[in-house]
Amino acid sequence: GENVEQHPSTLSVQEGDSAVIKCTYSDSASNYFPWYKQELGKGPQLIIDIRSNVGEKKDQRIAVTLNKTAKHFSLHITETQPEDSAVYFCATADSWGKLQFGAGTQVVVTP
Amino acid sequence: NAGVTQTPKFRVLKTGQSMTLLCAQDMNHEYMYWYRQDPGMGLRLIHYSVGEGTTAKGEVPDGYNVSRLKKQNFLLGLESAAPSQTSVYFCASRRLAGGQETQYFGPGTRLLVL
Numbered sequence: 001g002e003n004v005e006q007h008p009s010t011l012s013v014q015e016g017d018s019a020v021i022k023c024t025y026s027d028s029a030s031n032y033f034p035w036y037k038q039e040l041g042k043g044p045q046l047i048i049d050i051r052s053n054v055g056e057k058k059d060q061r062i063a064v065t066l067n068k069t070a071k072h073f074s075l076h077i078t079e080t081q082p083e084d085s086a087v088y089f090c091a092t093a094d095s096w097g098k099l100q101f102g103a104g105t106q107v108v109v110t111p
Numbered sequence: 112n113a114g115v116t117q118t119p120k121f122r123v124l125k126t127g128q129s130m131t132l133l134c135a136q137d138m139n140h141e142y143m144y145w146y147r148q149d150p151g152m153g154l155r156l157i158h159y160s161v162g163e164g165t166t167a168k169g170e171v172p173d174g175y176n177v178s179r180l181k182k183q184n185f186l187l188g189l190e191s192a193a194p195s196q197t198s199v200y201f202c203a204s205r206r207l208a209g210g211q212e213t214q215y216f217g218p219g220t221r222l223l224v225l
Contacts, residue, residue, distance in 0.1 A: 004153070032212065043115075043201050043216030044154065089153050096161065097142050097205045097214065098169060101153025 006090050006102025013109055019077040021105045023090035026071065030092035033066055033073045034099070038087045047088075048075070080109045113137055115217035117202050123223045124192045132187040132220050134202030142205035143185040144169070144214070145177060147198040154201060160185055192224045 006023045013019050031052040036044035050057045050064045050073065057064050061080075066073040077084055090102040118133040134143065141162045146154035146169075156169030160179040174196060176188045185204075189196060202217040 006153075034214070036216075041219075043203075043218050045216070046213055049212075091153070096159070096167075097144070097212065098156055098159060099144070099146070099154065099203075099214065100170075101155070103151065103153050 004090060004092055004100050004102045006105060008105060009103065010106045011108070013080050013107070015080060015082060015109055015111050017080055019075075019080055019084070019107055019109075021075045021088055021090065021107075022072060023074070023102050024070075024072040025092045025100075027092065027094075027100075028071075029094055030100075031095065032093040032097075033064070034091050034093065035062075035064060035075050036089045036091065036101075038089065038104075040086075044089060077107075080107075082109050082111055085109045115202055115204055115215050117200075117217040117220050119220060120218070121221045121223075123225065124189075125225055126193060128192050129188070129190050130192065130222075131189075132200055132202075132222075134185045134187070134217060135183055136185075136202075136204040136215070137183060138204060138206060138215070139182070140204035140206055140215075141182070142207075143179065144203045144205070145175070145185065145187045146201045146203065147171065148201060148219075149198050157187065157200075189222075192222075194224045196222065197224045198222060 034049035038044045063076040091099045144159040145157040158177040163182040200220045203214045206213045
């Protein structure tokens with residue numbers, strides 16, 4: 001099966017600073033790259049996604065970049081706020097929507 | 112519109128017991144999925160369904176069975192629970208519209224097998 005590697009596993013940032021999480025994948029058939037935020041005791045929630053025909057996508061303070069040649073994609077959060085503290089997962093999917101998740105990044109934003 | 116709901120929220124089983132986890136969605140989605148999440152790991156796909164009456168194996172299907180008799184429901188069964196099946200189980204359904212897709216996750220079922 002496909003392997004999705006995610007780094008770092010933990011990330012501590014000061015409020016207002018930026019956070020960057022990086023993922024690599026191996027399956028060339030992957031065509032959809034979502035990012036999920038999971039708060040304690042809840043299910044994952046989609047925060048942004050990108051398709052294989054797009055290199056970058058931005059939604060307010062969140063952006064995702066994709067380098068399909070190098071098989072890596074990244075999540076950028078700017079102007080971090082305490083409510084951004086959560087576990088973030090990258091994932092890849094094939095045409096059936098079968099998600100393959102990274103191991104997650106625990107983000108802690110300190111005031 | 113309740114989204115994706117899961118029943119029960121929490122369950123304790125003894126080794127060898129059986130149980131069924133219920134997932135329900137009211138968004139008329141064709142695709143539904145069952146994942147499990149273990150500590151320090153991302154979710155792993157157990158089984159999925161691309162429509163009523165269909166099911167297929169995911170990454171970690173052993174020890175589980177599923178059924179999709181109705182479009183809105185996706186059932187996950189454990190015939191003989193093992194301690195290795197202690198996990199948090201998440202159901203999801205997939206929305207496809209206008210070239211965009213979103214998977215909506217339920218709140219999870221925490222299962223402890225003793």
